[in-house]
Amino acid sequence: MLKKNKRISKDEASILSKRTKGEKILFAIVTAIFSVYSISLLYPLLYLFINSFQHPLYELLNPNPFAFPADWHFENYIKVFTLSIPGTGATQIYLWQMFLYSVYYGFTQVVIPAFTCSCVGYVLSKYEFRGRNLIYTVCVVTMTVPVVGTGSSALKLAHMLGTWNNPILDLVTHFTGYGLNFMIMYAFFKNVSWSYAEAVFIDGGGHFTAFVKVMLPQAKTAILTICIISFIAVWNNYERPLIYFPDYLPLAAGLYMIKGQAARQGNQPFYYAGLVIATVPLIVIYSTCSGIIFKNFSIGGLKG
Secondary structure, three states: OHHHHHHHHHHHHHHHHOOOHHHHHHHHHHHHHHHHHHHHHHHHHHHHHHHOOOOOOHHHHOOOOOOOOOOOOOOHHHHHHHOEEEOOOOOEEEHHHHHHHHHHHHHHHHHHHHHHHHHHHHHHHHOOOOOHHHHHHHHHHHHHOOHHHHHHHHHHHHHHHOOOOOOOHHHHHHOOOOOHHHHHHHHHHHOOOOHHHHHHHHOOOOHHHHHHHHHHHHOHHHHHHHHHHHHHHHHHOOHHHHHHOOOOOOHHHHHHHHHHHHHHHOOHHHHHHHHHHHHHHHHHHHHHHHHHHHHHEOOOOEOO
16 A cells, blocks of 8 residues: 555656646746746835935935935934824824834734634534524624724724723723634634543543643644734734824834825935834744644635
8 A cells, every 4th residue: 555655656746747848838937927926025125125224315315216325324223213203192102112012912902812712712613502693693793794884983982981092991892702713713613523522521621621721722723823814914903003092003003104204304214114123023923924824724714
């Protein structure tokens, strides 16, 4: 059997290695197209990086936007942290504060929802109780309601609850357990055999032990995957902080506000340096964790 499998694998390898002239031409064309496409994606990052070292008045001194800096101004990455925007009061929000707020939002708005969605998805997929179908229906229906249609009512509710412009109290809103992450975790636990929990019960463990020590560790890769995807979305989100946290803006929202200010004050290279700082964490996370995402996601969803 082993020899047969080895022979099949060699035959498959030979088939893949032997291509017709037409196939070679097709592969060459596809490779060239995707190479050009990859370069087009990398060029904006290269443009940002190069122009972040320019002189503040480089557009007047050298109108060529593709030229390398005559003098590399590394101090731009120090001066960028002096950029600020006004808050609702007399306070100023500096870029280093925005970076800390981005880290805070990236942790609270990713880890907490991932854990609550895991809990809700596990309970609804493994336990039969009265109201189970109703809760599941509510979870699904809330995903179909347009966000634009609920924006004004959500903002009014935030003012009434005191969570507006208060990132600490806003943590309460992330313990819902709804959304796409819930659907992913629900589908994952639905495909996990209940025999694991029964083995825990036989050994004297309870439902909490079965979930924490047996079921949840099996879902750690799935949880890590949705955490990575959610972190990228939260890090790039600037609309919600602008509306709900005007005094605690993250990098994405702060740079959005600084954009016009930098153009008027001649601080465009500082703005580019801020964009580079905001982009580096995403590049690092995605480049190091992309393998986890691709291994755990298939065409139809998350692999079980």
